Amino acid sequence: MNAPANQAPLLVVTSEHTIQGTHRGTVRVESSGTLKLQGTLQGTLDIKPGATVLITGVQQGTVAVAAGASVTVLGAIQGTTSLERGASVVIEPSGKLAGTLANNGLVVIRGAFGGAQSGTGTIRLEGSGYIKQPTSVRDGVHYYEW
Numbered sequence: 001m002n003a004p005a006n007q008a009p010l011l012v013v014t015s016e017h018t019i020q021g022t023h024r025g026t027v028r029v030e031s032s033g034t035l036k037l038q039g040t041l042q043g044t045l046d047i048k049p050g051a052t053v054l055i056t057g058v059q060q061g062t063v064a065v066a067a068g069a070s071v072t073v074l075g076a077i078q079g080t081t082s083l084e085r086g087a088s089v090v091i092e093p094s095g096k097l098a099g100t101l102a103n104n105g106l107v108v109i110r111g112a113f114g115g116a117q118s119g120t121g122t123i124r125l126e127g128s129g130y131i132k133q134p135t136s137v138r139d140g141v142h143y144y145e146w
Contacts, residue, residue: 009025010025010026010027010028011023011025011026011027011028012027012028012030013027013028013029013030013033013034013035013051014030014032014033015032015033015034016033016034016036017033017034017035017036018035018036018037018038019035019036019037019038019039019041019057020038020039021039021040022039022040022041022042023039023040023041023042023043024042024043025042025043026043026044026045026046027041027043027044027045027046028046028047028048029045029046029047029048029051029052029053029069030048030051031048031049031050031051031068032050032051033048033051033052034051034052034053034054035047035051035052035053035054036053036054036056037053037054037055037056037057037058037059037075038056038057039057039058040057040058040059040060041057041058041059041060041061042060042061043060043061044061044062044063044064045059045061045062045063045064046064047063047064047065047066047069047071047087048066048069049066049067049068049069050068050069051066051069051070052069052070052071052072053069053070053071053072054071054072054074055071055072055073055074055075055076055077055095056074056075057075057076058075058076058077058078059075059076059077059078059079060078060079061078061079062079062080062081062082063077063079063080063081063082064082065081065082065083065084065087065088065089065105066084066087067084067085067086067087067105068086068087069087069088070087070088070089070090071088071089071090072089072090072092073089073090073091073092073095073096073097073111074092074094074095075094075095076095076096076097076098077096077097077098077099078098078099079099079100080099080100080101080102081097081099081100081101081102081103082101082102082103082104082119083101083102083103083104083105083106083107083119083121084104084105085104085105085121086105087104087105087106088105088106088107088108089105089106089107089108090107090108090110091107091108091109091110091111091112091113091129092110092111093110093111093127093128093129094111095110095111095112096111096112096113096114096146097109097111097112097113097114097115098112098113098114098115098144098146099115100115100116100117100118101113101115101116101117101118101119102118102119103117103118103119103120103121103122103123104119104120104121105121105122106121106122106124107121107122107123107124108124108126108129109123109124109125109126109129109130109131110126110127110128110129111129112129112130112131112132113129113130113131113132114131114132114133114134114144114146115142115144116142132144132146
């Protein structure tokens with residue numbers, strides 16, 4: 001079955017793969033996969049158990065991190081990030097996570113995080129890591145300036 005003309009096909013990563021430039025669409029990283037995002041991903045990033053992802057570019061969209069999967073961010077995530085129990089995300093000093101965080105795993109912040117939080121997971125601030133506060137709230141919506 002082909003994807004509609006306005007929708008990019010699903011990219012499934014089962015070994016080592018690097019995205020450079022701009023990729024639009026969903027990317028699924030299987031347990032045997034390692035993804036290096038050096039460019040921009042506009043779409044969903046679905047990370048299965050045992051997979052690893054290194055983001056030095058920009059992820060624009062949803063990130064779903066399964067138990068046993070790990071993500072390291074030196075660039076940026078702009079969108080909703082959800083972690084299952086046993087999943088981990090490390091935001092390095094050069095990295096930022098801007099968006100809603102549904103955390104049932106472990107998030108280590110050595111860089112910056114700004115957005116709404118939920119879940120029963122752990123957020124650990126290390127080094128000069130910080131949680132950015134909204135610059136304003138209008139009609140219940142939090143606004144952040146980066």
